[in-house]
Amino acid sequence: MSKPTFPAASILGYPRIGPNRELKKALESHWAARTDEATLHAAARELQNANLAKLTGLGLGADDASLPGDFAYYDQVLDATVALSALPARFADLADAAGAIDTAASFVLARGDESRAPLEMTKWFDTNYHYLVPEIGEATPLKANAAALVESFTAHAANGNTIRPTLVGPISYLLLAKAEDGAPAGFDPLVRIDEVVAAYGEILAALAAAGAPWVQLDEPALVTDRGAALAVAGELAETVYSKLAAATTRPALLVTLGYGTAGDVARPGATQGLLARAGVEAVHVDLVRGAVPAAEFLGELAGSTLVAGIVDSRNIWRNDLAASLGILTALRTEVEKVGGTLAVGTATSLQHVPHDVALESDLPAHLPAWLAFANQKVAEVITLATGLAAGESAIAAQLSAAETAIVHRAGFAGTTVAAVRERLSNLTTADFSRSEAPARKAAQELALALPPLPTTTIGSFPQTTEVRTARAAHRAGTLDDAAYDGFLKDEIARVVELQERLGLDVLVHGEAERNDMVQYFAENFDGFSETENGWVQSYGSRATRPSILWGDVSRPAAFTVPWITHAASLTTKPLKGMLTGPVTILAWSFIRDDQPLSISANQVALALRDEIADLQDAGIGIIQVDEPALRELLPLRATEQAKYLGWSVDSFRLATSGAADATQIHTHLCYSEFGEIIEAIDALDADVTSIEAARSRMEVTADLTRFGYGRGIGPGVYDIHSPRVPSTEEVAELIDIALGSLDPKALWINPDCGLKTRGYAETEASLANLVSAAVAARATL
């Protein structure tokens, strides 16, 4: 029996947030009880219909399953939990009579309620998207609940759109899960794979009955070390997909393998081959982060489609169509030799890029032509499929437009700035290191005269409505520079006065002038631009607007110095200046793809180094360089991690090592487990490191001690993620735990992170308790 052929052009998924953040608005007004569920559903359906109209307008077929069916109210992994009715025991009451979960119940899983914490949220591979972690135990229900998938397919079909229902695949689902609390020690959710596969079989049958010709199962976990070892080397992928493929009534299957090279990286294409052998009709390969399949592994493809993910879905640059067409043409020759078909697609879902460059009216004139957001990428996929089918001449205009943009970008004045290049090429190893830590310590003790267990905060103070309103008014031009300047100086004075009243030892200016800890720096550096509507979903209804790093980076003038020195002038206590580190600035921006990341990182580092020199000259004795995203860019494969940690640590050292011995350099890390990169944290060589620790009850302190970490350390003693005020006793307990393993002379007392999302009431109460716990602990030393 011959396999059905997958459409020649498709995308793996489309942004869900909406070009004007329609989904965000609909969700948030529903959660605030301003709209009922029917209104939410209607708004979501309207957005999906508009998206599908856009996609068919761009040229994706309405009736051949090339339209993505990946819509999710909150998160695609949550939707798989819903499709499996996989309710953890603490949420068991959310199931309906049939044991299934509806939309309202799924929001409780996502957001928790008065009595229950929500599902944990964690990073989706090496992206800034966060998914809700399934909690699977020995008895967690795992039964098919295809209602939402079927309803969505049917409703769109009635509208003339054949979507391709999309679900996280069974292997990835369990690899992304964690053991439910109370499961036996060492319980591995993967032991329940047979039940998950059985449920997926039922879901596929239900979708076939509804008329779905194709279903997409995403198996990105096969590009991780663990996924590759278990699923490929361990033959799990073949077992699972042979079972799913064996069903007599089911839709054709597309299995996607985005975010890297699947399976053994030395055998690119082998995983695709084995899936095809198992009976899967179409398999995908990520040609942006992953490798081109080797010809020797394509033999299994006979009769199957290879979907070539050649259009980058993680970054916003225009595709080099000529180069892509070359790769596709060569690959097609190999695929056709073995009786397969080649189709064109994206590297992953387009959920990681904004909707449309056409929504930007404020970019510098040179930039729009260099860019491709989701809609432009859809057009690129279609163009490449057309070129593949009908030859270069069929897409001559597009090829030439792409070529023009690429040549313009390469030759543009800001792309390569001689002065920046020269400064980089003159760096020597001395520029990456400070003097030995003990000498610094002695100089800093003399300069700062701090008490033991010094108290401080991580930088930002609550961003009140007044702060946001003033910033917006200044942006809109209704508040002039002088008035805004005066507003910020008053705000700084208030924050300084508050910290003195609370008795904190090292003060901060509060960061009221910053909209965002990365965008603020991007706005003040050359080489970056900001978008107006370039929103990308971060989690649930939350979206961020990454800046675009397009050119060589430099700092035209000092910009943090006026605010920080103003704060310092209002107190006799040490004032800590705040900067964002190079890795974090890159991690939360769209970055250039025409040079190694390490070069961009060092350029940003030099710009920061200039700012640090100016702060130091202005008398600021403590400077914190935040690197909360240090762990975020860590490559998925262990073999690539050392190289990343090497250049990322170097860029931090380049930024900070111009500081004098007496200047105390702090850094701050959060959002991740840091246990596995302690060596890199140590190599940053900061004098003091503050690190998120309250929720894990200071777990990291033991790791640090085991490693022999020898410099200042401030494990967070106050979880700032909720409005809850920790009591003095709770803080004291955490300080005690820290003192159990750390040298009291090295310990700092601080919250887990910045306070900008908190209100003043809880902030004041919490900091008061933090200070009194620190003072009490100090007395016992």
Ligand code: GLN
């Ligand atoms: N200095 C920043 C702040 O306090 C750090 C934020 C962060 O680590 N995410 O807001």
Ligand code: ZN
């Ligand atoms: Zn933080």
